Amino acid sequence: MIAPPLVAEGLVRHYDEVRALDGFDLIAQPGEIVGLLGANGSGKTTFVETVTGLVRPTAGRVEVCGVDMLRTPRQARRHLGCAPQDVAMYYSATVKENLLVFGGLVGLRGPALRTAMDEVTGQMRLESVMDKQVGVLSGGQRRRAQVATALLGKPSLLLLDEPTAGADPPTREALLTAVRARAAEGAAVIYTTHYLPELSDLDASLAVIRAGKVIARGEQDSLLAGLMGEVKVRLDGPIPDRLRDLGRVENDELHLPSIDPAQTLAGLLADGLVPLSVDVRKPSLDDLYESLEMVTNAG
Ligand SMILES: Nc1ncnc2c1ncn2[C@@H]1O[C@H](COP(=O)(O)OP(=O)(O)OP(=O)(O)O)[C@@H](O)[C@H]1O
Secondary structure: OOOOOEEEEEEEEEEOOEEEEEEEEEEEOOOOEEEEEEOOOOOHHHHHHHHOOOOOOOEEEEEEOOEEOOOOHHHHHOOEEEEOOOOOOOOOOEHHHHHHHHHHHOOOOHHHHHHHHHHHHHHOOOHHHOOOEHHHOOHHHHHHHHHHHHHOOOOOEEEEEOOOOOOOHHHHHHHHHHHHHHHHOOOEEEEEOOOHHHHHHOOOEEEEEEOOEEEEEEOHHHHHOOOOEEEEEEEOOOOOHHHHHHOEEEOOEEEEEEOOHHHHHHHHHHOOOOEEEEEEEOOOHHHHHHHHHHHHHHO
16 A cells, blocks of 8 residues: 555644644645645644654654654655745755755756756746846745745655745746646645635645644535525515524625525525525635634634
8 A cells, every 4th residue: 555645643842831733633645735724823834844854743753655754854855845934945046056956955867857947947937037046036936936946856745835925826826736736646735825715726625723733624525514605685675574583784785694505595586585686605715714713712
């Protein structure tokens, strides 16, 4: 059996009183994009840094493609590529020089290195900045260059920590396309973001992090099932009291929470109501996030 690209089990890392990781478990399979979601300070970056071997946990284990990161970090790192949140490149060197260095670090030489560089340069649209020093690049260009270094060796595990923070739409699109392509080739991708629509675009599975733990894990559909969406209607005429009681009225619009918004709308029409405008919203990742926040705050 082939080992999963990532197995993290029972990771613990405390900083004084702060439990940055507090029993963190996560497995990622080949071809899977895992969206790591969590509020600021929930432990996402500490997790990524633990997987890359930068942070040593006080308990737990990390295996990358079956290789133990804590015991044999050099071997384990051969299987992973990482674009950390803070750009980690040589600022006084050009993009090309950085790619040469990072390619060398993952064992690429000669024609193989040139082919890999050409590929990531195209994917990340870096052609026009190859001979510029990293220090003079814009924030978005720098992030693209950083992701390019992570893609170079076609690692089985790709860790991208908020890769699209501050990215303009073309950069974002280039990034998402490259991530999809790598997953289609069989890599597992761990992708942290605060921008939830990206995870829908990527059809990522989700791991929701809170206080150093994964509190919800699975496919988007199964995590969203049973959550409330909403039907918003403006009616031609007064809003019946029985409907007001089922939802709320805002600016003369009726907002009805619903597990199945399309069915709720069909019911309103079948009752003979005449809408002037309609907005049907299925449950979204925002709703999931909100519901988990409410459950964990209550607990
Ligand atoms: N080196 C450190 N020393 C002390 N505390 C730390 C250190 N690294 C992280 N922490 C703390 O651990 C917690 C988790 O931080 P982490 O950066 O992993 O969160 P995050 O989920 O990545 O946040 P964000 O979304 O803001 O990037 C925070 O409370 C942070 O202040």
